[in-house]
Amino acid sequence: MTQTTFQLTPELVKAAQAAMRSRDRDEIAKYWDPGVRFLVPGNHPYAGWREGLDEFMSFHNKLVELSGGSIRMEMFSVLVNEDGYSIDMNRCHATRVGAAPDSTSPYDQMRFEGVDVLKWENGRVVEGYAAIFGEGMTNWNLFLSPVTGDGHHVAV
Amino acid sequence: MTQTTFQLTPELVKAAQAAMRSRDRDEIAKYWDPGVRFLVPGNHPYAGWREGLDEFMSFHNKLVELSGGSIRMEMFSVLVNEDGYSIDMNRCHATRVGAAPDSTSPYDQMRFEGVDVLKWENGRVVEGYAAIFGEGMTNWNLFLSPVTGDGHHVAV
């Protein structure tokens, strides 16, 4: 695939995110560069730059594991431009595996809106950064906190 | 101005942000709805929803005041879409007024990249949210912290 044949469209962004959610490496590699780096937001043990597709996929797998598969992301708008950037806006929610079903604690329930900023080259994502709006950031940090609300250390 | 005559372009976004930086209320009101609400990111005394143009402008004025006018924002890419959203990506830096000139403390020096998400109706911004990437968020919270690094309470 060459730069000339590559069209950055909302449909392409949706396909790339659906591929990542599928957890099928061959499907993912159609849209995400093997050298992709991604900045996970917040300050917690999974935060910071994930270098390469494997490290980035392992972060996604961790979110699935921590949420017992309950994590859901609803993309409600997508933007693209001629600089090679896409930004998809998302609502995300998840419940921690093992949480009491009626717990409303931010350590157990995650709910936020945010963006995924993706930089594309030659039809694939080469760099990305996520960001979260408002107190969704505090919720995200506590959901991924290395210590529970009652002070138990979480192995990471 | 009616919906039919309104074209959401990167140029319009740049003009809206330049107007806000000008601090000229008449100029600002061309682009920002009087009822605009804006979600300031982070957890600090200026965080959360600012309701209405006056409250939002007073937040901008506070940033200018705290930084002794040193705050700079460099917009490096803009995206717009047909849902009425614009997102501008920015690098921002500032030095706190009164900081020692060589201080590198995150309470004194602010430097981050982030996005402003704006929702437009009838040619004006009606809602917005900012978000910050990576540890820029920690830097932002400490720059706007109600307590200094050596523990002095800051009146807000």
Next chain:
Amino acid sequence: MTQTTFQLTPELVKAAQAAMRSRDRDEIAKYWDPGVRFLVPGNHPYAGWREGLDEFMSFHNKLVELSGGSIRMEMFSVLVNEDGYSIDMNRCHATRVGAAPDSTSPYDQMRFEGVDVLKWENGRVVEGYAAIFGEGMTNWNLFLSPVTGDGHHVAV
């Protein structure tokens, strides 16, 4: 009262804390120096050094106000020494005024254990620092947060 007549005992510490809870200024002034400074823990609009008895009392009054009078502190052990320090260990809980009665949110419910370290001179407290154990600190910061869990700005 002179240094020679002053005996730092657990009973004196209990009397000083009871006086502060009474909110009776004359009673308080028996145990707390007019120039007392106190370091409120955490990073929130009431954190940092409170300088002088009036500023310190206004912090206590704020806690009573924010909790609709529900704040309770149970002292479970007291230590004193010959350097003029006392440390009382406390369990503290409060419910934010206006919170839904069944809310378990850390923005609404405060529950922690911590210490008050007091330095005594001539029979009165001249300096103090509080500190909180474990995730009680996160709870304290969210209870006193300038932004609610759903992002509303709180005037402080």
Next chain:
Amino acid sequence: MTQTTFQLTPELVKAAQAAMRSRDRDEIAKYWDPGVRFLVPGNHPYAGWREGLDEFMSFHNKLVELSGGSIRMEMFSVLVNEDGYSIDMNRCHATRVGAAPDSTSPYDQMRFEGVDVLKWENGRVVEGYAAIFGEGMTNWNLFLSPVTGDGHHVAV
């Protein structure tokens, strides 16, 4: 050693902390119960309850490793009481291994005052909690942060 022969004194507390700093397991076991649990303050990958002497020692060893052996703790006052509690007050500082020598970043330089609360039974410590005053807590969290100031993920 039986309860009747055990005297909780400042000298015993100093000996117990000196033993922990020696990193000599036999020496440590004279003062610290094999089943001791200790609540490490803050929200970072080493925070929360450390269960048992080995887990607690491995936390101390981690601090030595992260600071390249530079960590220093100066005990400036000790309190004990008849409930079996000791509290030692400390000033602590450290420089992260690999930090630029002139870095003043809170991710690289740690400096705080705080307390170690220890509960003694039969001459040995069975439970403890540390707490940190003021913005020393923010410094501690950033020094032990799983992400550097420029966003690099730190393996923990």
